[in-house]
Amino acid sequence: MLSNVEKSHRSYVADIQFIPGGVKVDKKHPNDGKSVHFLSCSEDGICLIWDTRAIDKSAMREAREKAKNQKYDYEWIPWLAVNLFRQDGSGEVGLSRVLFQKGQETPTFFASSDEGDLFMIDWAVKPIGEDQKTAEYIRMTKDCERNYRPVVALERSPFFEELIMTVHDFHFAIWKTQLDQDTPIYRSANTFESHNTCGAFSPTRPGVIFITKTNGIDVWDFVDQSNKPSLTLNIATNPITTFKF
Secondary structure (H helix, E strand, O other): OOEOOOOOOOOOEEEEEEOOOOOOOOOOOOOOOOOOEEEEEEOOOEEEEEEOOOOOHHHHHHHHHHOOOOOOOOOEOOOEEEEOEOOOOOOEOOEEEEEOOOOOOOOEEEEEEOOOOEEEEEOOOOOEOOOOOEOOOEEEEEOOOOOOOOOOEEEEOOOOOOEEEEEOOOOEEEEEOOOOOOOOOEEOOOOOOOOEEEEEEOOOOOOEEEEEEOOEEEEEEOOOOOOOOOEEEOOOOOOOOOOOO
16 A cells, blocks of 8 residues: 555655554544554655554545546545754654653653754644634744754653653763753753764663664663763674664
């Protein structure tokens, strides 16, 4: 199945994440606790929510009748399109990464922008204003790390759910979401002679973070030191672009 190009993103898809099953996305067609919807983001300022469930056969026949002269019998279109605008009214917001919390039940998620910002977004917000077309989906903005380059990784600590890490081209930052402050609780030293490509928390040691670079991997152990990596691994001749446990 292919998505309809005209109703998809206007730019490349930067990230895709499945929405936890506990979130009631479509109240008319409940998901019964199953994770059947996913969210895609792009730098075009739009988030799209897609339903992966099979449609009714009669609806399929109807869709085929309407699409007789098109290349595909059935067009897969997003269930919801969320247009994002900055809270200060300065324009659209393009996203590079999205992050859900395991077991969550609210229609919210954290996201990082293509300019280095960190946001908390609620797609269930109703439109406001005279035209009833614009909704303030972005509920929180942290822009002190804005550097006009996309965030390359957005991760949550498996040990402390309130800790989120954003990985930027030449540094990374750790945020505590429960604190009402605009700055991260930790900002790393800059990377030299290369740039960061991804990052992840260790699944077994709370104080260890892995940062992948174009020329290897930096291992940060905060029990050992926090001013520089405890270990640097030059294990690859090509850049490591994705890193997951």
